[in-house]
Amino acid sequence: xxxxxxxxxxxxxxxxxxxxxxxxxxxxxxxxxxxxFEEGVVRLRGARDRxxxxxxxxxKVLEDAAGQLNVTDFEG
Amino acid sequence: xxKTYTSKVGAVIADGTEVYALGTPTVWEERGExxxxxxxxxxxxxxxxxxxxxxxxxxxxxxxxxxxxxRKRSFPQFPSRIAVVTSAxxxxxxxxxxxxxxxxxxxxxxxxxAKVQGIEAPETLVRALAVVNRLEQIDLCxxxxxxxxxxxxxxxxxxxxCRAVAALRMxxxxxxxxETDVSLTDLVADARAAxxxxxxxxxxxNRDDTExxxxxxxxxxxxxLRRRTALVSARLARSGDRLQVALGRRLEEPHRRLDRYAGxxxxxxxxxxxxxxxxxxxxxxxxxxxxQEDLRPGTPFKLRLTDGEIAAHAD
Numbered sequence: 104x105x106x107x108x109x110x111x112x113x114x115x116x117x118x119x120x121x122x123x124x125x126x127x128x129x130x131x132x133x134x135x136x137x138x139x140f141e142e143g144v145v146r147l148r149g150a151r152d153r154x155x156x157x158x159x160x161x162x163k164v165l166e167d168a169a170g171q172l173n174v175t176d177f178e179g
Numbered sequence: 180x181x182k183t184y185t186s187k188v189g190a191v192i193a194d195g196t197e198v199y200a201l202g203t204p205t206v207w208e209e210r211g212e213x214x215x216x217x218x219x220x221x222x223x224x225x226x227x228x229x230x231x232x233x234x235x236x237x238x239x240x241x242x243x244x245x246x247x248x249x250r251k252r253s254f255p256q257f258p259s260r261i262a263v264v265t266s267a268x269x270x271x272x273x274x275x276x277x278x279x280x281x282x283x284x285x286x287x288x289x290x291x292x293a294k295v296q297g298i299e300a301p302e303t304l305v306r307a308l309a310v311v312n313r314l315e316q317i318d319l320c321x322x323x324x325x326x327x328x329x330x331x332x333x334x335x336x337x338x339x340x341c342r343a344v345a346a347l348r349m350x351x352x353x354x355x356x357x358e359t360d361v362s363l364t365d366l367v368a369d370a371r372a373a374x375x376x377x378x379x380x381x382x383x384x385n386r387d388d389t390e391x392x393x394x395x396x397x398x399x400x401x402x403x404l405r406r407r408t409a410l411v412s413a414r415l416a417r418s419g420d421r422l423q424v425a426l427g428r429r430l431e432e433p434h435r436r437l438d439r440y441a442g443x444x445x446x447x448x449x450x451x452x453x454x455x456x457x458x459x460x461x462x463x464x465x466x467x468x469x470x471q472e473d474l475r476p477g478t479p480f481k482l483r484l485t486d487g488e489i490a491a492h493a494d
Binding site: 110112113116119120122123126127131133136137140143144147150151153154156158159160161162163164165166172174177 | 255256257258259262267276279280283284285286287288289290291292306310313314318386389390392393396397399400403404406407408
């Protein structure tokens with residue numbers, strides 16, 4: 104059994120943590136620090152975009168007689 | 180049977196039911212009667228057969244390795260698509276939708292309706308689980324129902340249903356009934372939740388926590404870079420040799436880039452959070468106070484609020 108590949112938010116946050124740790128470490132040289140910062144800003148924007156997404160969407164999946172799956176908005 | 184004890188029997192036992200009885204026999208010699216004053220009554224078939232069937236199914240699942248803890252898969256931290264197999268008009272689905280909306284917004288719930296009790300329930304559950312396996316990119320599947328009698332929950336002890344749960348391509352959470360009910364799907368699924376609401380809490384993160392985390396990473400990112408550049412500048416100021424010129428030139432470009440980023444960072448500003456009522460304490464050397472030890476009594480610090488700074492001392 105394999106675990107699913109991590110989604111973009113997980114990847115962004117994990118990478119951001121690595122970046123921040125490297126920046127906080129004494130031994131990162133300045134060029135590298137700026138590179139990391141640049142990547143960090145992009146990752147941060149990705150994470151914020153994901154957090155700004157709209158409300159959870161609920162849909163219903165029904166199988167018709169022919170075995171086709173029909174997805175419709177769920178009105179509960 | 181005395182009234183004190185009848186109340187403890189629970190459901191009314193129909194005439195003709197085979198029972199186990201615990202009681203005290205009394206012989207009335209003058210009338211030639213034998214009486215049995217019953218204290219506990221347990222129907223033999225009702226409990227016995229269902230229990231036996233459950234044990235048999237459990238044994239079969241165990242034999243096939245489906246209860247092996249090593250099979251349990253972990254969940255994605257931020258799932259995008261969650262399949263929900265339950266009754267379309269049950270309390271469980273209502274709870275799942277409410278709790279999801281409260282905690283996490285960036286997710287799609289795909290409800291695959293099934294009957295969750297009655298004779299047709301196992302078959303419709305198996306069919307719904309097969310539909311889930313045909314859907315694309317499902318991160319997680321929740322299967323369950325709200326509380327009910329043991330009999331109401333019995334579809335979740337059905338061998339076919341258990342095997343269909345085991346065959347799901349994605350990690351699963353089984354949430355059947357209340358805390359005290361443990362069904363066989365709970366044992367086969369990758370995780371068991373006490374209730375459908377608890378399944379959602381397990382499945383999706385909390386939005387506020389995640390926002391706080393992102394905010395803190397944002398501050399640390401900005402602060403980390405500031406500290407790096409400050410370190411280089413300080414070293415530069417100290418060294419009086421030719422290196423100074425070389426380094427100075429090297430620093431020009433990074434500083435221009437830094438100015439550019441400052442603009443970008445403003446848009447993502449960690450200080451925006453101050454507007455929501457948070458504040459930040461800075462020590463004399465410019466560091467942000469993070470721990471109690473940073474603010475020993477008497478330590479001067481500056482409290483950054485949304486509209487400015489005030490000087491203060493730790494008490």
